[in-house]
Amino acid sequence: MLTLKQNTEFDIIGLGEVMLRLSAPDKEKISQSETFEKGAAGTELNVASGAAMLGARSAIITKLPENKMGHFIRNKIRYGDVSDDYIVYDNSPEKRLGIYYYESGAYPRKSAVIYDRALSSATALTLGEIPEDIYGKAKIFHISSISLAIGKSLRATAIEVIKRFKAAGALISFDVNYRAALWSEEEAKEVVESVFPYVDLLFVSEETSRRMLQRTGTLEEIMRGYADTYGCKLVATTRREVVSPMRHNFGSKIYFEGNFYEEPPYMGIEVIDRIGSGDAYIAGVLFGLVRYGDITRALEIGNALSAVKNTIVGDLPASSLTEVEGVIRSHKSTGKQEEMIR
Numbered sequence: 113m114l115t116l117k118q119n120t121e122f123d124i125i126g127l128g129e130v131m132l133r134l135s136a137p138d139k140e141k142i143s144q145s146e147t148f149e150k151g152a153a154g155t156e157l158n159v160a161s162g163a164a165m166l167g168a169r170s171a172i173i174t175k176l177p178e179n180k181m182g183h184f185i186r187n188k189i190r191y192g193d194v195s196d197d198y199i200v201y202d203n204s205p206e207k208r209l210g211i212y213y214y215e216s217g218a219y220p221r222k223s224a225v226i227y228d229r230a231l232s233s234a235t236a237l238t239l240g241e242i243p244e245d246i247y248g249k250a251k252i253f254h255i256s257s258i259s260l261a262i263g264k265s266l267r268a269t270a271i272e273v274i275k276r277f278k279a280a281g282a283l284i285s286f287d288v289n290y291r292a293a294l295w296s297e298e299e300a301k302e303v304v305e306s307v308f309p310y311v312d313l314l315f316v317s318e319e320t321s322r323r324m325l326q327r328t329g330t331l332e333e334i335m336r337g338y339a340d341t342y343g344c345k346l347v348a349t350t351r352r353e354v355v356s357p358m359r360h361n362f363g364s365k366i367y368f369e370g371n372f373y374e375e376p377p378y379m380g381i382e383v384i385d386r387i388g389s390g391d392a393y394i395a396g397v398l399f400g401l402v403r404y405g406d407i408t409r410a411l412e413i414g415n416a417l418s419a420v421k422n423t424i425v426g427d428l429p430a431s432s433l434t435e436v437e438g439v440i441r442s443h444k445s446t447g448k449q450e451e452m453i454r
Contacts, residue, residue, distance in 0.1 A: 114283065114312075114345060114346070114401060114405065116251045116252070116283065116401070116402065116405070117250075117251045117281045117282060117283075120248070120249055120250055120251050121169070121249040121250075122169045122170060122171050122195070122249050122250045122251070123163070123168040123169045123170065123250070123251050123252065123398075123399075123402045124159070124160055124163050124164075124168055124169070124170045124171075124250065124251070124252045124253075124254055124285075124398055124402070125160075125170070125171045125172070125173065125198075125246070125249065125250040125252075125253050125254070125277075125282075126156035126157065126159055126160040126170070126171075126172050126173070126253070126254040126255065127156060127172070127173040127174070127253075127254075127255050127259060127270060127273055128154050128155060128156030128157065128172070128173075128174060128234070128255060128256060128258065128259045129154055129174060129210055129229070129232060129234035129235070129258070129259065129262060129266075130152055130153070130154035130157050130172070130174050130176065130185050130189065130234070131152070131153045131154055131185075131209065131210040131211060131212055131229060131232070132150065132151075132152070132153070132181060132184075132185065132209050132210070132211045132212075133150070133151040133152065133153035133211075133212055133214060133426070133427060134148035134149070134150060134211060134212070134213050134214070135148060135149045135151065135213075135214040135215075135216070135425075135426075136148060136213070136214070136215050136216070137149055139216045139217075139218055140215075141215055141221075142213055142215045142224070142226065148213070150184070151188070151426045151427060151428075152184075152185050152188035152189065152192075152427065152428065153212060153387075153388075153427040153428075154174070154427070155256045155258055155287065155289055155388075155391050156172060156174075156254060156255060156256060156259065157172050157174070157189065157192065157194065157427075157428070158388045158391030158392065158395070158427050158428055158429065159254050159285075159287075159391045159394045159395045159398065160172050160192070160194045160254070160395075161189075161192030161193065161194050161395070161428045161429060162391060162392045162394075162395025162396065162399075162417060162421075162428070162429035162431075163395040163396075163398050163399040163402075164192060164193035164194050165192070165193055165429055165430060165431060165432060166395070166396070166399045166403075166413070166417070166431070166432070166433045166436065167399065167403065167433055168398070168399050168402055168403070169195075170193070170194045170195065171194060171195035171196075171197060171198055171249075171250075172189060172194050172195070172196070172198065172199070173198045173199075173200075173237075173242060173246070173273070174198075174199055174200070174234055174237070175199070175200040175201070175202055175233045175234045175236060175237040175241070176199055176200070176201060176202065176209065176233055176234075177201070177202045177207035177208055177209050177233045178201040178202055178203045178207065179207065181209045182201065182202075182207075182209060182233075185209065186199060188428070192428050198242070198243070198246060200237060200241045200242075202233035202236065204233075204236075206231065206236075207233050208231065208232055208233060209232060209233065210227075210228070210229030210232035210234065211227075211228040211229065212225055212226065212227045212228065212229065213225065213226040213228070214387060216357070216385065217357040218356075218357055218358060219356040219357055219358070221357075222357060223357055223386070225387075227293065229262065231263075232262075234262070234266065235262055235263030235265060235266045236263075236265065236266075237266055237269055238265070238269055239269050239272055239273070242269075242273065247273075247276045247277050247279070247280040247282070248280045248281070250277065250282045251282060251283065251402060252282060252283045252284075252285050252313070252398055252401075252402065253273075253274065253277035253278075253282045253283070253284055253285065254285040254286075254287070254394070254398065255270060255273075255274065255284075255285070255286060255287075256286070256287035256288075256289040257286075257287065257288050257289055257290060257300065257303070257304050257307075258289050258291060258294065260303050260304070260307070261291065261294035261295045261300065261303075262294060267303065271306075271307065274307065274310050275310060278310050283312040283313055283345075284310050284311050284312050284313070285311075285312070285313040285315070285394070285398060286307060286308075286311040286313070286314055286315065287315040287316075287390075287391075287394055288304055288314070288315065288316040288317075288320050288324075288325070289390070290304075290320045290324045297323065297324045300324055301324055301325055301326065304324075304325070305325070308338070308341075308342040308344070309342050309343065311342065311344050312344060312345045312346065313344070313345065313346045313348075313397075313398070313401075314338055314342075314344040314346065314347045314348070315348050315349075315350075315393075315394050315397075316338070316347070316348075316349060317349060317350060318331050318334070318349055318351065321334045321349075322334075331349065331365065332365075332367070332372060335347045335349060335365070335367040335372075336367060339367060345368070345369075346366060346367070346368045346401075346407070347366070347367040347368075348364060348365070348366045348367075348393075348394075348397060348411075348414075349364060349365050349366075350362070350363075350364045350390060350393055350418070351363050351364060351365065351377065353377075355380075357383065358382065358383045359380060359381070359382065359383065360381045360383050360386065360422060361377050361378065361379045361380065361381065362377055362378045362381055362389075362415065362418055362419055362422075363375065363376070363377025363378065363415060364393060364411060364414060364415055364418075366397075366407055366410070366411050368407050373407050373408055373411050374411070375411065375412060375415065375443075376443075377415075378415060378416075378419040378443060381419050381422050381423070382422075382423060383422045383423070384422065384423045384424065384425055385422070385423075385424060385425045385426065386422050387426075387427050388421055388426070388427040388428065388429065389418045389419075389421040389422045390418065391421075391427075391429075392414075392417045392418045392420070392421035392429045392431075393414045393415065393417065393418035394414070395414075395417060395429060396410070396413040396414035396415070396416065396417035396418065396436070397410045397411065397413070397414035398410075399413060400412070400413040400414065412440050413436055413440070415443075416436045416439040416440045416443065417429060417431055417436055419439065419443075420435065420436065420439055438453070
Protein backbone atom coordinates (compact mmCIF):
# COMPACT_ATOMS: atom_id res chain seq x y z
CA MET A 113 0.00 0.00 0.00
CA LEU A 114 0.93 3.65 -0.21
CA THR A 115 3.00 5.02 2.64
CA LEU A 116 1.75 8.40 3.78
CA LYS A 117 3.73 10.76 5.94
CA GLN A 118 2.38 10.81 9.50
CA ASN A 119 1.57 13.64 11.92
CA THR A 120 1.42 16.41 9.34
CA GLU A 121 -0.54 19.62 9.78
CA PHE A 122 -2.32 19.08 6.48
CA ASP A 123 -3.38 16.05 4.51
CA ILE A 124 -3.32 17.86 1.16
CA ILE A 125 -1.68 21.09 0.02
CA GLY A 126 -2.22 22.39 -3.50
CA LEU A 127 -0.58 25.15 -5.52
CA GLY A 128 -2.29 27.02 -8.31
CA GLU A 129 -4.14 30.05 -9.61
CA VAL A 130 -7.57 30.84 -8.20
CA MET A 131 -9.74 32.84 -10.58
CA LEU A 132 -13.01 34.72 -10.61
CA ARG A 133 -15.71 32.77 -12.44
CA LEU A 134 -18.46 34.78 -14.13
CA SER A 135 -21.33 32.59 -15.35
CA ALA A 136 -24.20 33.55 -17.62
CA PRO A 137 -27.37 32.56 -15.71
CA ASP A 138 -30.10 30.15 -16.79
CA LYS A 139 -28.22 28.78 -19.80
CA GLU A 140 -28.11 32.19 -21.45
CA LYS A 141 -25.40 32.87 -23.98
CA ILE A 142 -22.61 35.22 -22.90
CA SER A 143 -23.42 37.43 -25.88
CA GLN A 144 -27.00 37.95 -24.67
CA SER A 145 -26.64 37.89 -20.88
CA GLU A 146 -27.05 41.18 -18.98
CA THR A 147 -25.75 39.76 -15.68
CA PHE A 148 -23.18 37.24 -14.44
CA GLU A 149 -23.11 35.03 -11.36
CA LYS A 150 -19.85 35.36 -9.44
CA GLY A 151 -17.79 32.49 -8.02
CA ALA A 152 -14.28 31.20 -7.33
CA ALA A 153 -12.51 28.78 -9.64
CA GLY A 154 -9.21 26.94 -9.92
CA THR A 155 -8.37 23.30 -10.46
CA GLU A 156 -6.06 22.91 -7.45
CA LEU A 157 -8.52 24.75 -5.19
CA ASN A 158 -11.31 22.50 -6.46
CA VAL A 159 -9.30 19.45 -5.40
CA ALA A 160 -8.29 20.87 -2.02
CA SER A 161 -11.84 22.02 -1.26
CA GLY A 162 -13.48 18.80 -2.44
CA ALA A 163 -11.25 16.75 -0.15
CA ALA A 164 -11.75 19.20 2.72
CA MET A 165 -15.54 18.97 2.44
CA LEU A 166 -15.18 15.22 2.90
CA GLY A 167 -13.03 15.66 6.00
CA ALA A 168 -9.43 16.14 4.89
CA ARG A 169 -7.27 19.00 6.14
CA SER A 170 -6.36 21.08 3.10
CA ALA A 171 -4.48 24.26 2.22
CA ILE A 172 -3.80 26.19 -0.98
CA ILE A 173 -0.72 28.11 -2.06
CA THR A 174 -1.69 30.96 -4.35
CA LYS A 175 -1.25 34.70 -4.95
CA LEU A 176 -4.19 37.12 -5.00
CA PRO A 177 -4.47 40.86 -5.58
CA GLU A 178 -4.75 42.84 -2.37
CA ASN A 179 -8.13 44.37 -3.15
CA LYS A 180 -11.83 43.60 -2.72
CA MET A 181 -11.86 40.99 -5.48
CA GLY A 182 -8.92 39.21 -3.87
CA HIS A 183 -10.80 39.29 -0.57
CA PHE A 184 -13.86 37.77 -2.26
CA ILE A 185 -11.74 34.86 -3.47
CA ARG A 186 -10.13 34.48 -0.03
CA ASN A 187 -13.58 34.24 1.54
CA LYS A 188 -14.60 31.58 -0.99
CA ILE A 189 -11.44 29.62 -0.15
CA ARG A 190 -12.41 29.75 3.52
CA TYR A 191 -15.98 28.71 2.68
CA GLY A 192 -14.55 25.63 0.98
CA ASP A 193 -12.93 24.56 4.28
CA VAL A 194 -9.46 25.25 2.85
CA SER A 195 -6.79 27.03 4.90
CA ASP A 196 -5.83 30.48 3.64
CA ASP A 197 -2.58 30.52 5.63
CA TYR A 198 -0.50 30.35 2.46
CA ILE A 199 -2.19 32.99 0.35
CA VAL A 200 0.28 35.62 -0.80
CA TYR A 201 -1.18 39.09 -1.43
CA ASP A 202 -0.07 41.20 -4.37
CA ASN A 203 0.25 44.94 -3.70
CA SER A 204 1.97 45.81 -6.95
CA PRO A 205 0.46 48.31 -9.42
CA GLU A 206 0.05 45.41 -11.89
CA LYS A 207 -2.02 43.23 -9.54
CA ARG A 208 -4.99 41.50 -11.12
CA LEU A 209 -7.28 38.53 -10.65
CA GLY A 210 -7.64 36.08 -13.51
CA ILE A 211 -11.19 35.71 -14.83
CA TYR A 212 -13.07 33.14 -16.82
CA TYR A 213 -16.54 33.43 -18.32
CA TYR A 214 -18.75 30.35 -18.53
CA GLU A 215 -21.70 29.63 -20.78
CA SER A 216 -23.69 26.46 -20.11
CA GLY A 217 -24.82 24.63 -23.23
CA ALA A 218 -27.84 22.57 -24.23
CA TYR A 219 -27.81 20.22 -27.22
CA PRO A 220 -26.83 21.01 -29.93
CA ARG A 221 -25.15 24.13 -28.45
CA LYS A 222 -22.00 23.22 -26.54
CA SER A 223 -20.89 24.78 -23.27
CA ALA A 224 -18.16 27.41 -23.69
CA VAL A 225 -15.42 29.07 -21.66
CA ILE A 226 -13.61 32.37 -22.32
CA TYR A 227 -10.42 33.10 -20.34
CA ASP A 228 -9.05 36.49 -19.31
CA ARG A 229 -6.14 35.46 -17.13
CA ALA A 230 -2.93 36.78 -18.73
CA LEU A 231 -0.39 38.14 -16.22
CA SER A 232 -2.60 37.52 -13.22
CA SER A 233 -1.10 37.91 -9.75
CA ALA A 234 -0.82 34.13 -9.41
CA THR A 235 1.65 33.95 -12.31
CA ALA A 236 4.03 36.20 -10.35
CA LEU A 237 4.26 33.87 -7.32
CA THR A 238 7.91 33.38 -6.39
CA LEU A 239 9.68 30.75 -4.32
CA GLY A 240 10.74 33.37 -1.77
CA GLU A 241 7.09 34.16 -1.01
CA ILE A 242 6.41 30.59 0.14
CA PRO A 243 7.37 29.83 3.79
CA GLU A 244 10.26 27.39 4.11
CA ASP A 245 8.49 25.31 6.76
CA ILE A 246 5.55 24.40 4.51
CA TYR A 247 7.27 21.47 2.78
CA GLY A 248 7.09 19.19 5.81
CA LYS A 249 3.41 19.93 6.50
CA ALA A 250 1.63 17.76 3.92
CA LYS A 251 0.99 14.09 3.26
CA ILE A 252 0.15 14.88 -0.36
CA PHE A 253 1.11 17.84 -2.54
CA HIS A 254 -1.21 18.35 -5.52
CA ILE A 255 -0.69 20.38 -8.68
CA SER A 256 -1.89 20.35 -12.28
CA SER A 257 -0.13 21.11 -15.55
CA ILE A 258 -2.21 24.30 -15.80
CA SER A 259 0.10 25.82 -13.20
CA LEU A 260 3.02 24.93 -15.47
CA ALA A 261 1.34 26.43 -18.53
CA ILE A 262 0.11 29.88 -17.52
CA GLY A 263 3.54 31.48 -17.08
CA LYS A 264 7.20 30.49 -17.26
CA SER A 265 8.01 32.22 -13.98
CA LEU A 266 5.26 30.31 -12.16
CA ARG A 267 6.40 27.14 -13.93
CA ALA A 268 9.89 27.49 -12.47
CA THR A 269 8.45 28.17 -9.02
CA ALA A 270 6.05 25.23 -9.22
CA ILE A 271 8.66 22.70 -10.35
CA GLU A 272 10.97 23.70 -7.50
CA VAL A 273 8.07 23.42 -5.04
CA ILE A 274 7.34 19.91 -6.35
CA LYS A 275 10.95 18.93 -5.74
CA ARG A 276 10.95 20.35 -2.20
CA PHE A 277 7.71 18.63 -1.17
CA LYS A 278 9.06 15.38 -2.62
CA ALA A 279 12.31 15.73 -0.68
CA ALA A 280 10.34 16.37 2.51
CA GLY A 281 8.47 13.07 2.14
CA ALA A 282 5.13 14.15 0.66
CA LEU A 283 3.51 12.13 -2.11
CA ILE A 284 3.26 14.18 -5.31
CA SER A 285 -0.16 14.19 -6.99
CA PHE A 286 -0.16 15.49 -10.57
CA ASP A 287 -3.09 16.10 -12.91
CA VAL A 288 -2.12 16.22 -16.59
CA ASN A 289 -4.92 18.68 -17.25
CA TYR A 290 -3.89 19.67 -20.78
CA ARG A 291 -5.45 22.84 -22.19
CA ALA A 292 -4.68 23.57 -25.84
CA ALA A 293 -5.52 27.25 -25.34
CA LEU A 294 -2.60 27.62 -22.92
CA TRP A 295 0.28 25.94 -24.74
CA SER A 296 1.19 23.69 -27.65
CA GLU A 297 1.23 19.91 -27.44
CA GLU A 298 4.99 19.92 -28.10
CA GLU A 299 5.81 22.31 -25.26
CA ALA A 300 3.38 20.62 -22.89
CA LYS A 301 4.80 17.16 -23.60
CA GLU A 302 8.36 18.28 -22.89
CA VAL A 303 7.51 20.03 -19.62
CA VAL A 304 5.05 17.43 -18.32
CA GLU A 305 7.42 14.54 -18.99
CA SER A 306 10.17 16.38 -17.10
CA VAL A 307 7.89 16.38 -14.03
CA PHE A 308 6.82 12.72 -14.26
CA PRO A 309 9.87 11.30 -12.38
CA TYR A 310 8.73 13.16 -9.24
CA VAL A 311 5.09 12.04 -9.48
CA ASP A 312 3.61 9.38 -7.19
CA LEU A 313 -0.10 9.79 -7.98
CA LEU A 314 -0.76 10.45 -11.66
CA PHE A 315 -4.13 11.52 -13.08
CA VAL A 316 -4.30 11.55 -16.88
CA SER A 317 -7.10 11.03 -19.40
CA GLU A 318 -6.84 8.50 -22.20
CA GLU A 319 -7.27 11.28 -24.79
CA THR A 320 -4.37 13.28 -23.34
CA SER A 321 -2.21 10.15 -23.18
CA ARG A 322 -2.81 9.36 -26.82
CA ARG A 323 -2.76 12.87 -28.30
CA MET A 324 -0.48 15.20 -26.33
CA LEU A 325 1.73 12.52 -24.75
CA GLN A 326 1.69 10.32 -27.88
CA ARG A 327 1.27 7.02 -26.01
CA THR A 328 0.15 3.95 -27.97
CA GLY A 329 -1.28 0.55 -27.09
CA THR A 330 -4.28 -0.40 -25.01
CA LEU A 331 -5.35 1.86 -22.16
CA GLU A 332 -4.01 -0.69 -19.69
CA GLU A 333 -0.62 -0.75 -21.45
CA ILE A 334 -0.47 3.04 -21.41
CA MET A 335 -1.28 3.24 -17.69
CA ARG A 336 1.20 0.51 -16.82
CA GLY A 337 3.81 2.30 -18.92
CA TYR A 338 3.73 5.41 -16.71
CA ALA A 339 4.45 3.28 -13.66
CA ASP A 340 7.18 1.26 -15.37
CA THR A 341 8.90 4.24 -17.00
CA TYR A 342 8.63 6.92 -14.33
CA GLY A 343 7.95 5.03 -11.11
CA CYS A 344 4.45 6.44 -10.58
CA LYS A 345 2.86 4.49 -7.73
CA LEU A 346 -0.75 5.04 -8.83
CA VAL A 347 -2.13 5.94 -12.25
CA ALA A 348 -5.79 6.96 -12.61
CA THR A 349 -7.75 7.57 -15.81
CA THR A 350 -11.29 8.91 -15.93
CA ARG A 351 -13.65 7.84 -18.69
CA ARG A 352 -16.47 10.23 -19.57
CA GLU A 353 -19.03 9.56 -22.28
CA VAL A 354 -20.85 12.74 -23.30
CA VAL A 355 -24.32 11.80 -24.52
CA SER A 356 -25.34 15.48 -24.59
CA PRO A 357 -24.30 18.62 -22.63
CA MET A 358 -26.84 17.61 -19.98
CA ARG A 359 -26.40 13.82 -19.99
CA HIS A 360 -23.08 12.12 -19.20
CA ASN A 361 -21.84 8.66 -18.25
CA PHE A 362 -18.78 8.53 -15.99
CA GLY A 363 -16.35 5.96 -14.63
CA SER A 364 -12.63 5.48 -14.05
CA LYS A 365 -9.81 2.97 -13.89
CA ILE A 366 -6.88 2.91 -11.44
CA TYR A 367 -3.61 1.03 -11.82
CA PHE A 368 -1.75 0.24 -8.59
CA GLU A 369 0.92 -2.36 -7.80
CA GLY A 370 0.26 -4.43 -10.89
CA ASN A 371 -3.54 -4.49 -10.54
CA PHE A 372 -6.35 -2.56 -12.21
CA TYR A 373 -9.36 -1.32 -10.25
CA GLU A 374 -12.71 -0.16 -11.65
CA GLU A 375 -16.45 -0.37 -11.04
CA PRO A 376 -19.55 0.00 -13.23
CA PRO A 377 -19.83 3.61 -14.44
CA TYR A 378 -22.46 6.11 -13.36
CA MET A 379 -24.94 6.18 -16.24
CA GLY A 380 -27.24 9.00 -17.27
CA ILE A 381 -25.85 11.67 -14.94
CA GLU A 382 -28.09 14.75 -15.16
CA VAL A 383 -25.53 17.50 -15.71
CA ILE A 384 -26.20 20.91 -14.19
CA ASP A 385 -22.56 22.09 -14.30
CA ARG A 386 -19.74 19.77 -15.35
CA ILE A 387 -16.88 22.23 -14.64
CA GLY A 388 -14.75 20.90 -11.80
CA SER A 389 -16.08 17.34 -11.96
CA GLY A 390 -12.65 15.98 -12.93
CA ASP A 391 -11.14 17.83 -9.97
CA ALA A 392 -13.86 16.35 -7.74
CA TYR A 393 -12.76 12.89 -8.87
CA ILE A 394 -9.18 13.62 -7.82
CA ALA A 395 -10.38 15.07 -4.51
CA GLY A 396 -12.33 11.91 -3.78
CA VAL A 397 -9.44 9.61 -4.65
CA LEU A 398 -6.95 11.60 -2.56
CA PHE A 399 -9.36 11.68 0.39
CA GLY A 400 -9.91 7.94 0.09
CA LEU A 401 -6.19 7.30 0.16
CA VAL A 402 -5.65 9.58 3.17
CA ARG A 403 -8.64 8.38 5.19
CA TYR A 404 -8.77 4.67 4.30
CA GLY A 405 -5.52 3.76 2.54
CA ASP A 406 -7.58 1.55 0.25
CA ILE A 407 -7.60 1.78 -3.56
CA THR A 408 -11.11 0.40 -4.02
CA ARG A 409 -12.57 2.88 -1.51
CA ALA A 410 -10.60 5.72 -3.11
CA LEU A 411 -11.97 4.84 -6.55
CA GLU A 412 -15.56 4.58 -5.26
CA ILE A 413 -15.38 7.94 -3.51
CA GLY A 414 -13.72 9.59 -6.50
CA ASN A 415 -16.36 8.32 -8.94
CA ALA A 416 -19.23 9.27 -6.64
CA LEU A 417 -17.94 12.76 -5.83
CA SER A 418 -17.37 13.45 -9.53
CA ALA A 419 -20.84 12.20 -10.47
CA VAL A 420 -22.47 14.39 -7.83
CA LYS A 421 -20.37 17.45 -8.75
CA ASN A 422 -21.97 17.41 -12.20
CA THR A 423 -25.27 18.24 -10.47
CA ILE A 424 -23.89 21.20 -8.47
CA VAL A 425 -23.55 24.77 -9.78
CA GLY A 426 -20.06 26.28 -9.60
CA ASP A 427 -16.54 24.90 -9.76
CA LEU A 428 -16.23 23.87 -6.13
CA PRO A 429 -17.62 20.55 -4.87
CA ALA A 430 -20.09 20.85 -2.01
CA SER A 431 -20.64 17.27 -0.83
CA SER A 432 -20.14 15.78 2.61
CA LEU A 433 -18.86 12.26 3.17
CA THR A 434 -22.35 11.27 4.36
CA GLU A 435 -23.88 12.39 1.05
CA VAL A 436 -21.18 10.64 -0.99
CA GLU A 437 -21.57 7.39 0.96
CA GLY A 438 -25.29 7.50 0.21
CA VAL A 439 -24.59 7.94 -3.49
CA ILE A 440 -22.21 4.96 -3.40
CA ARG A 441 -24.84 2.78 -1.72
CA SER A 442 -27.43 3.78 -4.30
CA HIS A 443 -24.97 3.09 -7.12
CA LYS A 444 -24.39 -0.42 -5.82
CA SER A 445 -28.06 -1.12 -5.11
CA THR A 446 -30.08 -3.30 -7.47
CA GLY A 447 -33.45 -2.90 -5.78
CA LYS A 448 -36.06 -0.15 -5.73
CA GLN A 449 -34.81 3.13 -4.28
CA GLU A 450 -36.55 5.99 -2.51
CA GLU A 451 -37.17 9.06 -4.64
CA MET A 452 -36.25 11.53 -1.88
CA ILE A 453 -34.10 11.66 1.25
CA ARG A 454 -36.35 12.64 4.15
